[in-house]
Amino acid sequence: MKRLRRFLSRFYMALCFIFFYLPILVTVIYSFNSSKSLTNFTGFSLRWYEDLLSNSEIMSAVYVSVTVALLSTVISTVLGTMTALGLSKSRKFLREYLLNVNNIPILNPDIVSAISLMLLFSSIGMPKGYWTMLLAHISFCTPFVITSVYPKVRSLDPNLANAAMDLGATPFQALTKVILPMIRPGVFAGALLAFTMSFDDFVISYFVSGNGVKNISIIVYNMTKRINPTINALSTIVIVVIVVILLCVNVIPVIRKKKKNTENSYSKHRKRTYIGAAAACLIIVCLVAGIWAAGKGGKKTLYVYNAGEYIDPDLLTQFEDEYDCTVIYDTFESNEMMYTKLSSGERYDVLVPSDYMIERLIREEYLQPIQWDRITNKDGLMSEVMDKSYDPGNVYSVPYFWGTVGILYDTTQVSSEDISQGWDVLMNPKYKGNLYMYDSERDSFMVALKALGYSMNTHNEEEIQKAYDWLIAQRDTMNPVYAGDDVIDNMISGNKALAIVYSGDASYIMSENENMDYYTPGQGTNLWYDAMVITKDCQETELAHQFIDFMLRDDVALANTEYVGYTSVVASAYEAMQETTYAGIGAYVPDIHGANNEIFVYQDTEIKQLFAELWTKVKAQ
């Protein structure tokens, strides 16, 4: 009995540890994988670490994360400790009131704090970047320091400071020689908390930074679109750093205690001074470096805002060199997110939104007309991508990439007969539990509406209701998985037979897994265009046009489409890709002849809300 109980408790412990550490272990192992896959370990290699070190974007993000975390830790620890000390001496009413107020930022959802801070910085006209991120981090770290230091202060004998002063210590000496040593555990705990909070913060950092300043979290978030094992290498390094810090925090006191018995107090005192001096130097270095990073150079600066993983980063460096300028490159996760940042007054010169969003931006007068005479490479553009409904005559936009949405299928599992059913194959019980839907209301309703033979831009509520019923029926009979960008990696590994994907992603998957093929149903699909536009407030109009022109240059367009995998709008690159990298990969060539294909039209709020509500219901069960 006793033995059984012991076994069970050990088993439970082991289970806990596996649960905690297995994910970390997987990350560490796959950071040494020689191939890109996250599911097959093909051999040991350090290539992702090399990639990491040579990736200047990641390295600068590491720099931002570390310095912001260190500075905000030091500053918020000082502020928080001072506040806790002050509070313990203030009147009861004030103290309790302030402690309650102090809890608000802790309990507040990050997203609320993030938006508030973003609005604050916008309204006072503070340019977003390193300093706004630092200020935001200080503001959300300080309450944690207060909550961890205050109980320690309260537990002190209130006469301790008096006793020190009674013995001749000035108030400052009483603080440093008596009070601080006694509350040190609380201060340390607060500082550690502040550091981790700051180091891994994503939401707040994402909203309050800008102008190309990114921390590790933002970079990783932007990189998740294409599974990139460089993240694993980065994560592994972060884990190692944290383990080392934890070891130091736990082991140093033990060593120090052992030494304390042998050393006299004089040298200990001196050592403490050295540590203090070293810390002060570190802070100064960080500050200086931060200032340097914030105010780099006096060159012309172009602010570009594009979707994540949607450009070959080398091209940005190339542009900077050729035009002797600085490109501040920011990425967004969705068109809607871009719109939010833009409308909050953030400065951007060149944006790369999608068709329907361009329509909206034109309507709301965010854009300025393109000066086509400055676009020397305009003749290289394919006629198929020009003069579309979202911007007739291309007054405001220059195409960037284009494509369709279709069905990616495993040719070893899905017969050509089945796939020719088009969208209806998604209702074929043969593939129950064996397919991915795209977790997006826009794309899912497009599929349902097209399957039913309606327009995807319909405003007819009856048709929308039927599409909703179709999605519900499909959900209940087919058990689809509603996936995001993880579908890319899963389909490369051949995890399911069918998936709804964008053509560019399909090209990439097909180039990695030859069993996969791409089909655009004859019932029609979403034909989409992403295009470059120049904002009305653009401060470098000439440079913005030069950038757009640069992206259309034959060699640049080819490099970009090769890197990203989406279909080029430049004829030479488009043709070259079909002969080389994506030879025989049909997904690279959008089906522009389908009579039922449509481009998304900007939806007004009411209809958008209806779609959003219905989609929530679809996903509810």
Add this chain to the structure above:
Amino acid sequence: MNKLIELKNLTKNFEDQQVLRGINLDIYENEFLTLLGPSGCGKTTTLRIIAGFEEPSDGQVLFNGIEISKVPPYKREVNTVFQKYALFPHMNVFENIAFGLNIKKMDKNVIRQKVERMLKLVGLEGFGSRDVTLLSGGQQQRVAIARALVNEPKVLLLDEPLGALDAKMRKDMQRELKKIQQEVGITFIYVTHDQEEALSMSDTVVVMNDGEIQQIGSPTDIYNEPENRFVASFIGESNIIDGIMIKDYLVEFDGFQFECVDKGFEDNEAIEVVLRPEDLDIVEPDRAKITGTVRSVTFKGVHYEILVETSARTYMIHTTDFAPVGREVGLLFGPEDIHVMCRMGGY
């Protein structure tokens, strides 16, 4: 003896509450002075003003004739022993005692010698490297005293220093404190609410109540000649009786006239009489003017506490004689046992 500290018309308000209402007090060199009173009487506030932790709302604090009420505590030549000792838990015994000397940046060898001497004075030789949090209450108390005295202050302030000790330990420490005071030869200002402690250690006792000084005097004066009802009832137990001073050396209460040793009141002035319970003797009824019935008897160790009900009131008597409940007895006392004081309202 020279005046060391003078408190002149000291008042202190906390928000809208007045805790000191005009304190005037002279403190002399080498004096063991005790501030005695119930909690909330202002004795600790007075001490904290002398130490410099509080600033008086009005009035003066003179130290050797110099006004110091705005001087911060770390510049005053006084040191304090706190109620709960306020030792620094992150330092050992030696480091605690050496704290003040280290602040003054004294030579390490001098510090070592001074600390050793102090440890010897308070009977803690060899305790230097002990962790203060692991010491007993009495030992912590000695460390606190040593930590204050090592700075050679002109005045040592003690804020209810024995409050946290048990009864036996408290007795020992009382003796010890008195001995230390005589050895170092400096002024001790001692705050307590324990009248026995005050009477057994002090040269001078200052009885305080409600922010005012009630009486200043030697322990015997305070005990034997309480100036008012408050002092009489706070110092020991008393029978306090309304009476009339017929003329010098003659007082009337409970319907009888008694000879007494007091004079200087107006004829027929309403006064109060204090009769200490231990000054009353129980005798046969025919031997005394005041008679009554024994209502209760409690054994207190050295004596019995007997309550006798007379026609006018109930008297408390402390006596080694036993009288059973219900017996008719007489209460006997001499002229020197009657203490006459001014009648005052409020108590």
